[in-house]
Amino acid sequence: MTTQTALPEGPILTADGIPLKDSLQKSLRQNKLRAMFLVSTPLLFLVFLFIIPIGNMLTRSVDDTFINRVLPSTIEAFESWDKVSEPPESLYSAFVNDVKAADKVDIGKVSTRMNYAKPGWKSLVKRTARKIKKLKGPEYKDDLIKIDKRWADKEFWLSLGIMKDKATFGYFLNAVDKTYDFDKNIIDVEEERKVYNTLWYRTLLVSFIVTIACLILSYPVAYLLATLPMRISNLLMICVLMPFWTSLLVRIVAWMIMLQQNGVVNDTLVASGILSDENRLAMMYNFNGTIIVMTQILLPFMILPLYSVMKTIPPTYMKAAQNLGATPTLAFIRVYMPQTIPGIGAGCILVFIVAIGYYITPELVGGKDGRLIGNMVAYHMQKSLNWGLAAAMGSILLAAILLLYWLYDRIIGIDNMKMG
Numbered sequence: 001m002t003t004q005t006a007l008p009e010g011p012i013l014t015a016d017g018i019p020l021k022d023s024l025q026k027s028l029r030q031n032k033l034r035a036m037f038l039v040s041t042p043l044l045f046l047v048f049l050f051i052i053p054i055g056n057m058l059t060r061s062v063d064d065t066f067i068n069r070v071l072p073s074t075i076e077a078f079e080s081w082d083k084v085s086e087p088p089e090s091l092y093s094a095f096v097n098d099v100k101a102a103d104k105v106d107i108g109k110v111s112t113r114m115n116y117a118k119p120g121w122k123s124l125v126k127r128t129a130r131k132i133k134k135l136k137g138p139e140y141k142d143d144l145i146k147i148d149k150r151w152a153d154k155e156f157w158l159s160l161g162i163m164k165d166k167a168t169f170g171y172f173l174n175a176v177d178k179t180y181d182f183d184k185n186i187i188d189v190e191e192e193r194k195v196y197n198t199l200w201y202r203t204l205l206v207s208f209i210v211t212i213a214c215l216i217l218s219y220p221v222a223y224l225l226a227t228l229p230m231r232i233s234n235l236l237m238i239c240v241l242m243p244f245w246t247s248l249l250v251r252i253v254a255w256m257i258m259l260q261q262n263g264v265v266n267d268t269l270v271a272s273g274i275l276s277d278e279n280r281l282a283m284m285y286n287f288n289g290t291i292i293v294m295t296q297i298l299l300p301f302m303i304l305p306l307y308s309v310m311k312t313i314p315p316t317y318m319k320a321a322q323n324l325g326a327t328p329t330l331a332f333i334r335v336y337m338p339q340t341i342p343g344i345g346a347g348c349i350l351v352f353i354v355a356i357g358y359y360i361t362p363e364l365v366g367g368k369d370g371r372l373i374g375n376m377v378a379y380h381m382q383k384s385l386n387w388g389l390a391a392a393m394g395s396i397l398l399a400a401i402l403l404l405y406w407l408y409d410r411i412i413g414i415d416n417m418k419m420g
Helices: 020-060 065-070 072-080 089-101 104-117 121-132 141-147 154-158 170-174 196-227 230-245 248-259 264-271 287-310 316-323 328-339 341-356 360-366 373-382 387-411
Strands: 178-180 186-188
Touching (some): 104 121, 170 178, 196 373, 248 264, 287 341, 360 373
């Protein structure tokens, strides 16, 4: 006769007398809190140093609220104007009243923004602002024209139409040599101000040439590093990594000394008889100098992804292909090279992304013919203070990089990318 053990009634308890279910839930909560704590630091780093700055950049590229806040009556009077007749007295009065009510610092910022729409606004507003407090009114048109005859120029008032909306795509249009007219129609900028399309083309061309040059130069170096004995390979790898231990500015200055017309490269070519002393090569402050220096600086970014992939390819694959009748060249092309495509893709994307936003090298060695879009972004951030245009250019660069990732994913696949 078998006896059955009766199951205890009520909840199962732990050794401490706590219900097992509650104990498990408490343990799970502690694990979740611990995981959240470990993730919080990199998450905050990502939010504050990546997401917020990019969000701020995207906001600035379309924001035009400042002029509406400082000159609300002027914008309202402009909207009621028919844009055909001469500017009415109400427009002049609204502008004077807005300037009198505004802070001096805000007037300076507004004049800078207005100058982007039509050159001359900044000097006109600053000159008038010094005397505008003394104007009695109630009519101001004749007084303003006496201060500066440009107040009678209808084109200045019409340019307010470019700035009347609180959100604008005008900065993006400026970045591709387009603009709005007073009626918000898209038109070309003046011929002498068309510079950005040339810079975009040059930036893409330089990035493409540098990427291809890095690939051609890096592939044999990476292959050599991957196939040589470890002792020699490690020694050569130190040479590849050494530029990372040297200041970028020092390397660029060294190239400037080497590439100038009385530099090491030209002196060597003249001494060897390849060039005459009168026909020294111009390799500084031009397009060629930018290509040469950027290629040398970005070489490690191509070598390392290639090396990391080549190191994982068993050498027996090449031997097996040759045993099956393939020549060494055919075995390399048909067997070895296809396996290095993930490294090629990773290296090309890395080099191209760094090159497309490069700034310091074109600034120092590029001159007028080697200047890229990154230099213009820095110019607007530091000198012209046109942050909206700089943000629009940065947004276009970001979109170009995301498009590149999308194309790479469609053609090769992001899953096949190997960075190391």
